[in-house]
Amino acid sequence: MxxxxxxxxxxxxxxxxxxxxxxxxxxxxxxxxxxxxxxxxxxxxxxxxxxxxxxxxxxxxxxxxxxxxxxxxxxxxxxxxxxxxxxxxxxxxxxxxxxxxxxxxxxxxxxxxxxxxxxxxxxxxxxxxxxxxxxxxxxxxxxxxxxxxxxxxxxxxxxxxxxxxxxxxxDAKRLQTVADLAEDQHYIREALPGLGLCAFVADGSILPRASGVSARPMREGVVFQSPKELAVTLELPHRGKLTGMGIRKGVTLIVGGGYHGKSTLLKALELGVYNHIAGDGREYVITEDGAMKIRAEDGRSVQRTDISMFINHLPNGKDTTRFVTEDASGSTSQAANVVESVEAGASLLLIDEDTSATNFMIRDELMQRVIHRDMEPITPFIERTRELYDAHGISTVIVAGSSGAYFHIADHIIQMDRYVPRDITALAKREAEAFPINSALPEPAGALNLDRRPKASPEFQSGDRIKLKTMGRDGVSLNRETIDLRYVEQLIDSEQTAALGYCMLYAQKHLLDGRRTLRQVVDALDELMERDTLAALCESRSGVAFLARPRKQEIFACLNRYRGLKM
Known part of the structure; x- marks a missing residue:
């Protein structure tokens, strides 16, 4: 030195x-x-x-x-x-x-x-x-x-x-406040399973953001207040007693008029997988780690994914237990996103009807009478939602504003009224009795085929330098192959996207041997970051890049959208 x-x-x-x-x-x-x-x-x-x-x-x-x-x-x-x-x-x-x-x-x-x-x-x-x-x-x-x-x-x-x-x-007092807040947030997240909850939104939270291009809290935004029916009180190590709305495991429906805060609540839950800084307004909006935001994603590639839980008997005879496409439709992409979330270990699905494929989410009774079930290859999500929870332990939170069909299967129904949540479960259930739906459900889907074993591409074994380029939060490019991550909505920082690019490089060089399953590959990457720090991904490159750690779920999402992945 x-x-x-x-x-x-x-x-x-x-x-x-x-x-x-x-x-x-x-x-x-x-x-x-x-x-x-x-x-x-x-x-x-x-x-x-x-x-x-x-x-x-x-x-x-x-x-x-x-x-x-x-x-x-x-x-x-x-x-x-x-x-x-x-x-x-x-x-x-x-x-x-x-x-x-x-x-x-x-x-x-x-x-x-x-x-x-x-x-x-x-x-x-x-x-x-x-x-x-x-x-x-x-x-x-x-x-x-x-x-x-x-x-x-x-x-x-x-x-x-x-x-x-x-x-x-x-400022020693400020640093202690930062440490105490982190411990309180961790305490809430760890307490959720034992309380039968998948998320918690504290009273006093400010969910609306300043604007569509600013993540800062809205000035004079409506203060969140839990309905008494869903109120939960926690005793935190530092904050002490904290009351808020507990979202229970199972199926929760969020309804309400346009611009009343449905999507705002869902967005807060979606980002509740991360801790937030003091003053953000969502410091105590905590969602369990395994939550995944699901949407339709027209045009994405799908690699040997078992979507037979939702799609079967295609007219072209294509195998849906090992489904492959370079240009998925809205329904097939959303089906793939759900199944891949199961493979990634998701415990909660977050869905907004505004970004979903309508024919994937529901088929009303009139359409079923005209187009019989045996003529429709899609089993809509509404008919599998309970099965996802009963068979796989995966809860669902759905934002709906146009169809009341989900009233029948929801365990809890929350109405957002001018950004104020109200528990209307009993009322909605009574009204739903006047609109019975076809109660005949399809046969259970059974075990999903999640045994996918990716192989490395030859170009990564040649020793030639691979060009890695990050495109903000939208994606990452390896040589000429672009991985489109625009619709992986829980990616919130371009440094996470950069880390995903390095994950792809590391996996190609060391992990994609055709013997490890996709889940084992992701587990190995996560263990590397935990054991040797995030910087370990930047091997043999000039200096350590600015990276932020992605969740395992986003690593799965990146691998699944990588068209160069060989299964």
Missing amino acids: QTSTDLKELLARIDRKGYPAYKDTKGTYQFPGYVLSIDHVQGDPFAAPSKLSIHVSGQTAAFPRTLYRMPCQRIALQDELTRRFGRQAEQVSFQAKGSGHSGLVSVSRCGQEVLERTACRLDPRSGDLLLRLEVGFPANGRTINARELEKILFDLLPRCVQNALLYRNL
């Missing part, structure tokens, strides 16, 4: 040389109180910024172990430190001048959700702190401006470290 003085002397030697001379700075340098590592140097001032990391020993960072004794607390603390360093970086970014990205200082941009990221890692054993950032090395044209880089590395960055990464300089 070199010293900061060595780095300063090196910068003096390469000043005003051609930009490639910056490559000589790569290495680790001891600064007062921390180690600076220059991990990857950009090729020119207009290329992606250089990757740096800051290492602070546990003794110097000195964060009390009570703040990160639980994994959820550690992730919340890492998130808070990333946000704080990001605010410091915004203040100093571009204070150093030059062409291209010269002077940029940035870290991961965190949203409303608390995610585990490669941007910041606190070692749970030693307390050592690692923070990754990007810096645009300054240049005039393509000539090194080492004096401006010296300003960043010896003046601006040390200031950020002092103000964001050392416990003695931070």
